[in-house]
Amino acid sequence: MIRVAIDAKYFNGKPVLGQVHFNIAAGETVALVGPSGIGKTTILRIVAGIDTDFQGQVQRPDALAMVFQEPTLLPWRSALDNLLLVHPELDRTKAAAALVRVGLGGRESAFPGQLSLGQRRRLSLARAFAGHPELLIMDEPFVSLDAETAAEMINLTEALIAETGLATLFVTHSAAEAQQLADRVLRLQGMPAQLPA
Numbered sequence: 001m002i003r004v005a006i007d008a009k010y011f012n013g014k015p016v017l018g019q020v021h022f023n024i025a026a027g028e029t030v031a032l033v034g035p036s037g038i039g040k041t042t043i044l045r046i047v048a049g050i051d052t053d054f055q056g057q058v059q060r061p062d063a064l065a066m067v068f069q070e071p072t073l074l075p076w077r078s079a080l081d082n083l084l085l086v087h088p089e090l091d092r093t094k095a096a097a098a099l100v101r102v103g104l105g106g107r108e109s110a111f112p113g114q115l116s117l118g119q120r121r122r123l124s125l126a127r128a129f130a131g132h133p134e135l136l137i138m139d140e141p142f143v144s145l146d147a148e149t150a151a152e153m154i155n156l157t158e159a160l161i162a163e164t165g166l167a168t169l170f171v172t173h174s175a176a177e178a179q180q181l182a183d184r185v186l187r188l189q190g191m192p193a194q195l196p197a
């Protein structure tokens with residue numbers, strides 16, 4: 001169980017988040033939605049433990065993975081090496097199989113600059129799942145893709161989540177994405193942002 005109990009978050013003395021309390025059960029997928037600038041990314045960073053400067057408490061598993069909007073890949077390393085650098089415990093055969101699983105078979109040697117945004121996102125997804133996380137956190141993972149690629153990525157993510165049974169928290173602006181992937185949708189509102197009681 002992941003327990004999030006944020007009581008307040010300030011940036012430079014300005015309140016950004018009020019009370020945001022929610023739990024995520026093992027295997028549950030939760031979508032976080034709300035208007036631009038309300039604090040969704042800030043919540044993800046707090047839940048992930050990247051931002052520790054807030055009032056409240058978060059209980060999260062140690063094994064977690066984060067997928068960002070813009071994949072954080074090393075440009076001078078191949079797709080396979082980008083996976084192996086983060087997961088040195090994988091042998092090359094297992095790493096190559098992980099790339100095949102996300103639809104990147106045959107692109108092991110490609111550098112990130114030679115991959116499309118959709119392919120870079122697939123690589124990020126492979127990297128996230130390769131660590132067998134208990135919690136997956138994703139910030140608008142399907143934004144800026146054409147409709148067909150976005151639909152493929154959503155289906156792939158849904159299948160990987162079902163295979164692994166991890167808990168997932170993701171931010172989206174798309175009601176359709178939230179509806180397809182999420183067991184539960186949390187809608188942020190107010191100023192500073194909070195979850196309705």
Ligand SMILES: Nc1ncnc2c1ncn2[C@@H]1O[C@H](COP(=O)(O)OP(=O)(O)OP(=O)(O)O)[C@@H](O)[C@H]1O
Nearest residue numbers: 011012016034035036037038039040041042043171
């Ligand atoms: N490092 C920072 N320093 C100061 N203010 C920040 C910082 N990061 C975010 N903010 C402010 O905090 C508020 C919440 O930002 P956040 O990025 O969490 O919103 P969001 O809901 O994810 O927005 P979007 O949907 O546009 O991505 C905004 O007013 C933003 O300007």
